[in-house]
Amino acid sequence: MSRQSAPVVEPGPSHFLTYDIESTETEEARPIKTQREHLLPTERKHKPILSQLGIKKKKVAFSEDEMKLYSLARSLRNRVRKLENVRNQLKAARDIAKDEAVRHLIEELTPVQQRFLESQLRNYKCKSKARSFTFEDKADAIAIHKSSPRTYRLLSKMFILPSERTLKATLGKVSIRPGISNHMIEVLSRRVGPNEKDRICVLIFDEIQIQPHLDYLPHEDRVIGFEDDGTTRTGEVADHVAVFMIRGVYRRWKQPVAFAFCKSAMKASNIVSFYKQIVAAATAVGLNIVASVCDMGSNNIKAINALLDHSKRVRASEDDVVQDNVIRVPLPDNQYQEVIPLFDPPHLLKAFRNGLLERDCQFTYVVRGQQKRGVAKWAYIQRVVKIDREKNRVFRLLPKISAQHVDKFKIRKMKVKLAAQVLSQRVAAVINEFARPETGRLPPDAYYTAKLLLEIDQIFDSVNGGFGGQSEKKKLRRRIPVIIGWWKCWNMIVKSTEG
Numbered sequence: 001m002s003r004q005s006a007p008v009v010e011p012g013p014s015h016f017l018t019y020d021i022e023s024t025e026t027e028e029a030r031p032i033k034t035q036r037e038h039l040l041p042t043e044r045k046h047k048p049i050l051s052q053l054g055i056k057k058k059k060v061a062f063s064e065d066e067m068k069l070y071s072l073a074r075s076l077r078n079r080v081r082k083l084e085n086v087r088n089q090l091k092a093a094r095d096i097a098k099d100e101a102v103r104h105l106i107e108e109l110t111p112v113q114q115r116f117l118e119s120q121l122r123n124y125k126c127k128s129k130a131r132s133f134t135f136e137d138k139a140d141a142i143a144i145h146k147s148s149p150r151t152y153r154l155l156s157k158m159f160i161l162p163s164e165r166t167l168k169a170t171l172g173k174v175s176i177r178p179g180i181s182n183h184m185i186e187v188l189s190r191r192v193g194p195n196e197k198d199r200i201c202v203l204i205f206d207e208i209q210i211q212p213h214l215d216y217l218p219h220e221d222r223v224i225g226f227e228d229d230g231t232t233r234t235g236e237v238a239d240h241v242a243v244f245m246i247r248g249v250y251r252r253w254k255q256p257v258a259f260a261f262c263k264s265a266m267k268a269s270n271i272v273s274f275y276k277q278i279v280a281a282a283t284a285v286g287l288n289i290v291a292s293v294c295d296m297g298s299n300n301i302k303a304i305n306a307l308l309d310h311s312k313r314v315r316a317s318e319d320d321v322v323q324d325n326v327i328r329v330p331l332p333d334n335q336y337q338e339v340i341p342l343f344d345p346p347h348l349l350k351a352f353r354n355g356l357l358e359r360d361c362q363f364t365y366v367v368r369g370q371q372k373r374g375v376a377k378w379a380y381i382q383r384v385v386k387i388d389r390e391k392n393r394v395f396r397l398l399p400k401i402s403a404q405h406v407d408k409f410k411i412r413k414m415k416v417k418l419a420a421q422v423l424s425q426r427v428a429a430v431i432n433e434f435a436r437p438e439t440g441r442l443p444p445d446a447y448y449t450a451k452l453l454l455e456i457d458q459i460f461d462s463v464n465g466g467f468g469g470q471s472e473k474k475k476l477r478r479r480i481p482v483i484i485g486w487w488k489c490w491n492m493i494v495k496s497t498e499g
Helices: 049-053 064-098 100-108 111-123 135-147 149-158 164-172 182-192 268-284 298-317 345-358 378-391 416-422 425-434 446-462 486-491 493-497
Strands: 200-209 215-217 222-224 226-228 233-237 240-248 254-262 288-294 327-331 335-343 361-367 370-376
Touching: 049 064, 111 135, 135 149, 135 164, 149 164, 182 240, 182 254, 182 268, 200 268, 222 226, 240 268, 254 268, 268 288, 268 298, 268 327, 268 335, 298 327, 298 335, 335 345, 345 416, 345 446, 361 446, 370 446, 378 425, 378 446, 425 446
Parallel strands: 200 288, 288 335
Antiparallel strands: 200 240, 215 222, 226 233, 226 254, 240 254, 327 335, 361 370
16 A cells, blocks of 8 residues: 555544654554553654655665755754754743842842852753753852762752763863962962961972872873973873972961872972972962971971071071071062971871880970979880780770880881870870889889870870860860960970979
8 A cells, every 4th residue: 555644633532543754654554552552642742854844755765965964954953942942941031030029039149049040940941961051050060069979969869960970071171280380379369368367378298109000181182190290291100199288377278289290209309399489479479378387208308408408598698697497488579488397297296106116215394493304215105005904904094005006016107196196195194103102013214204295295286276166175286376375385385284
């Protein structure tokens, strides 16, 4: 039977007939689609292009030119549909904007809230793959995702947000290369604000070990993973990354501003170069770097000593007063920025513990205005732990202290937690109790070891304060007060512990 065009049939009470125009089946072979089965309208919303043009020729029989025209027609029709959707969205937006209540509400919102509301109104009728987001929308979403990916996934179920894949693709377009990011420092200066107190900051630098490997970036057509400091790139595969960060003192903000891939530890000469350039760039945009913090790595110590020696030579040539432990970084117009180098207190604590493992510590302390001398020994710490484990198996005085804390062959020397638990007030109190004459478990001179441990514990608390308030148990673990003068407290630490 020859193919016929589909007749228009009025739907009956129980079913209605529909025909596929491009189908090759005969009328007898075409199944009757009931209203219960599909619940579709009699006419399709978007008819096929061939049906609209009245062409009955099969698509598989098209020539090459006809196929090109057919593809072009389909792409044009899709563009028309998208433009129609945009027109409808603009019309709906104009209708909403005309509402006085909505306009008043939008004006009261912050820029971030306005962007969020606009994105929700723009995409609430769109399918998941048809949604559109501006770059600002994606940037706001990235901020939420970086804060907490789990929270972002929860919010994605409640609101219309870009997918995590979209966020990764957006971040992939941002080119971050090794070296110093002057643009990041300028943006940071604008975000901090004009308040001079908020602009006081410190420079922090450290390095981490990475797995040596190479990666190819298709969008940049380059291979990363080699030793690279932003200016010099070698053929050595990097196994460390050195990172430089600026952190606020009075206000809680921090931002990495430079990094470099390096083979083993970063060279001292490179650290000195990065140090000077970052301080100069930060000072140029109004940030006030007053100190620097790093660990006690050999290259870091060498770099700090080189900076201090250079500063002393500059002061001597200018007949200036030579100050110890102050770095002067040269700036334009013959100006200098003074920076105080500091070592990370946790690393100082580990270094002190490691030194006490190998040799006794002789120190002085003050009692009622008189200066006295004592000797602290690691052997007393080992003995008190041994006594505590043998005599008090049920009710131990030092339940957290184990062989990993006191045995120098079992100590994990990179763990700050182990050093802090040994050089603590609790261990000092137990040693002091066992050294009393009526107890007799330790010699009387073990008192000096307890004295030194208590002093070290208080010094560590005094430099380990955060942005929060004062703790009831650890009164020295807080912000350094300006009015009292914290240096006086450091000088009086031993006096305050007497008795």
